[in-house]
Amino acid sequence: MRPVSALFMLIGVLLASGGYGATFLLSMHIRSIGGNDFTTGVSLAGAVFGTFVGVSFAGWVAPRVGAARIAAFAALCVGAGVAGFAILERVIMAGVIPGALLGFGWGAFYLAAPMSLVERTDDAGRRRWFLRFGTFQMAGIGGCPALAAYAIRYGHVSLGSVLYVIVALCAAGALMIEVFGRLTPCAPRSPSQERWLRNIAAISRTRAIYSIAIIALGACVFSGLMTFQMSLMQGTRAHAGTFFSLYTVTVVATRWLLSRFVVVVRAETATKVLLAMMVLGSAAMFAVPYHALFQLAAAILLGTGYGLAYPIVQSQAVNDATASYRHAALTWFVVAYFVGIFGFPSIGGWVLVHNGKGALLALISACALIALVLAILQDRPRAGTVSAKA
DSSP, rough: OOHHHHHHHHHHHHHHHHHHGGGHHHHHHHEEEOOHHHHHHHHHHHHHHHHHHHHHHHHHHHHHHHHHHHHHHHHHHHHHHHHHHHTTTOGGGGGHHHHHHHHHHHHHHHHHHHHHTTOOOOHHHHHHHHHHHHHHHHHHHHHHHHHHHHHHHHHHHHHHHHHHHHHHHHHHHHHHHHHHHHSSSSOOOHHHHOOTTTTTHHHHHHHHHHHHHHHHHHHHHHHHHHHHHHHHTTTOOOOOHHHHHHHHHHHHHHHHHHHHHHHSSSSSHHHHHHHHHHHHHHHHHTTTOOOHHHHHHHHHHHHHHHHHHHHHHHHHHHHTTTTGHHHHHHHHHHHHHHHHHHHHHHHHHHHHHOOOOHHHHHHHHHHHHHHHHHHHHTSSSSSSSOOOOO
């Protein structure tokens, strides 16, 4: 890919990712209309169903019309979902509808956007492009709620106005990605290999299955700390906006400064080190009530650990699968990610409301620790290489 053409994709991803970042503001929005953290989890539970539909839609349609075009359409759906939440004035069961729409859009986007990179890169350059892609993506995911929190706190901007601005950003992102698709056309692929659901048996016989499980647990950690950050900081001297902003700055800085180093280091070794940092970041949250500096430590450790681990684990999932099942492996990777991202808040919200902050943090830390254990098991030497056969 030419850098100028790729810039359209990266900027589009940055803007569209702000739509997902808006989900971290939903706890505040739903409380303002009479709900609580459990209600937030229920609203996002609708997104779980939407993501499965969105992923299936992208996997089936992308080979026919192009992954970049599906990513652009998905960005518009994300914006529509955010708009749906913005117009809610009271807690009603219909609140799951914008959640499902947002989940559909983000599910399709999260598969189609990296799929457009897979189509245009080789094995040698894929990790580098995934790191760049992930940097812009996380800048949007974390930067959006950070800027929104500061605008609301210090600029006295209403949350509704912020949500509508995010809708406009999603539309602009969709336009940028469509331009990218037109500048870098890709030949259509046969849809015969897109039966990702039935291919899990073949994928499970490769090391890619570890990466898929690891990202599901990592997503639980990320989603838990980001979605409930405002609730976790209540009664302390720390502010959620600080966590969002420092996390985003850390992810962007470490990916730009350390990406060349991470690319040359053995992927399995890098994954274990980074997941260990994620464990430490989760543990640091327990001490935030005693001193606000622990929140800063948690944001830096999570941003470095999870922020750098994600694109590495993603490239492992693709490269560890056999060539004929790489799109299926990427699809399952995305599905596992969304199970953690949108599924965990429904469980975490219930735990937070009924058992308190300590129980929620314990659950988050357990997910981080299990992910590290799986990374260690993934790196065990094997007597032979197991190959999945068609």
